Amino acid sequence: MGWAGWIPLRAWLPVRVDLQASLPVDGEVVVDVPVQGYDAPMSFRQPVRLLPGAPQRVAVEAFIPDTRGVLTVRLVASGREVARRDVPLSTARAVESVVLALTHEPAGLEFLSELTRKIRAAYITEEDLPAQWQGYTGVRLLVIRDFNERAISPAQRRGFEQWVAQGGRLLVTGGAPLVTLQAPWLLRMLPADPGGLINVQRSDDLSGVPGPISVTALRLRRGAAGGPMGARWRWGSGSVLLWAFDPFAPALRSWSGRAAMWTAALDAPVRPWVAPAEMGDALPASRPLAGSVQVWLLVLSGAYILAVRRALRRAGRVRGGWLAVPMVATIFALAMYGFALQARRAGTSVVQVSITEVIPGTGLARVRTFAALISPYGGTFHLRAAEDAWMQPAEPRPLTFDAPFAISGNAATSGLRVDATQVVPAPLDGYATISDAGLRVVIDNRGGPNIADARIVRGGQIYRLPPIGAMLSLSLDPTRWEPFARQPHPPDDVSDRFMEEVVARLQRQPPAPGAIAWLVGRVGGGHAVGGPALQIDAHRLVVVPLRGALEGGP
């Protein structure tokens, strides 16, 4: 379970289940994760088909919010529990994050346990690499030493690339394995071209390491920083480090300077998300019953009481008049029940806000979608997102995951909030140049939807732009900048509220490396969609870092 048994809390991780059956089984593997404060667990289900005598390994993607309690793995067929295994969880196995090391030699990172932060190492093979980038959420650093490109699937490769581009940290180590590395797409991500092996007697970067050591000759690429012993650059929002030496070599495993070197790798700067999970708190959690609904109900109730009084009076006087009483009651019961169903529907809605953050130069964007299921009158729900958008509830609660993108369960009357993250193609990029005349921006939005209510955010000021179509090239008038200040009360409109949150965060956030300003705007405009059982209010915001000079990396 987890990464070599280590469990980064609330991060997606694999639960591997080895199965073998004597009879054919067509069922599902269910992983029940305890949820503090609830009797029922959070369940992760995956269909499975077992053939007699054929062992099978199933990896169920799950996340564990708390390591107190017992995790249960069940094999269920036709609604019947066929097998069950309880796995006690331990707080000792909970970690802040993990370092994944893809190496044939599973040793050399033991010193991580000496760090003040609870970061632990897990030695993996190619088959352990997640097929979706969200599978890396608990990973602080991915170290690649021995890599066989043929051992990974196209989905694993895409997940790997997307993870680094959206803000992951990758370290590729040198020495002989780097020289023989044959993965063009991975080599393209490196900040230097690896050459042949050379022996170095003594290096200033590795002072104290007994020489000679075998290192890979590096030729830095344009935009990369570093020297002969290592190179680095940003890859999208992430970071790629290349070391010319092999830190797993015996001489470096006992080197006194290794902790500082690894700590620098663990803390390599990456671009944080503009929309962190806490931003979802700005979503509404309830919606009061509309005044018109209450008035109509009052009118219906009054009409019913009057009608029934009339029918009762008639019943006592006219022969067969009593028939009017059940008739009136039945007609009003049906009408009022239908009305109540409509009121319930009006009160049940989904409010969702997607914040698309363009990753400059990659043609990709990372998207965080906050969705609030407002269900004041309860009921059951099924929520399904795009397959590459993995969801987590803001607060752990008993829910069923048929996949990381499909949740169902009983709707909480206090509302359910989920966050979904995904990486999508984004044909949008922006540049900014500063001159004596002021700031000039160029927005390239060919192939993308129009951007409304666009504004440039820079140094605590905003500049309102006209709607952006395919292209916008504009010199900004220095007199039209406005200071940004939060409104005393959050705006009623959800889209406005999130716009304010995003701008406030950009104002607080240190400027992204290489970015001069930010473009923030709305895409598509907020719209309400009426479904058979609920209403959906969807809003989309887009955030683009406007780069200045050509940056390193893509």
Next chain:
Amino acid sequence: MNPVLRADLRYRLGSSKALTLHTLFLVIIALLTFLSLPPDLARLDELRQGGLVLASLIVSAVLTMYFTSACAAGEIGIDGEKSVWDLAASSFPAGTIALGKVLSAASFAALQWLLAGPFVAVVAGIRGESLMAILRAALVGIAAATAFGATGTFYSIMFESDFARSFAHWTTLLAVIVGGNALPSPWHALSPVRSLAIAVREGVRPTVWLVVGVYLLTAGICVGLVRRRVERIRIEARTT
């Protein structure tokens, strides 16, 4: 049709006092319905979604039980309706009187459940509950109210003093509704509130049928007791 039932029904449907009674009943139920509407109410842990529908049904049931038994016991007098004492002096057979009075109580209970239906339907609709839950509750509610009505009829002829009658009536109501609820399992199902909750939450299980049977048996026993009492009154009247 039983002549006593026919006459009672006419007065219990359309007399001015009956109209006031039904209107009062409907206004109370309507008020409760409005109070249960705010979405935030369901956030209280104690008041889960189904709990509000159940609470609404229990209030309807308790009110129906009270009104049915109070009318039968003479605590609430309906204009024009003849009491068992008056009917004892008539030429109707004692069995007809006893059966007619108990059937009047059953019809009155059914009428009140029918009248409350649209309001309970609002609560059920907005909370996503099935209308079948109301029908299941009505089965228990009407049977219990009939039993209380039959008991009230018996008290009306047993006790001449208003105070004694009211005392016996209220004691019976409290003993069965509150006291029954305090009994250990499975006997607590004898309380109409408890059996109604079982019927709504778990369906019409054998326990529910058993309790409904007990209520109907009680009503049947009361028919017999009232009949005997009417016959004794007639004998006493003839001998004096």
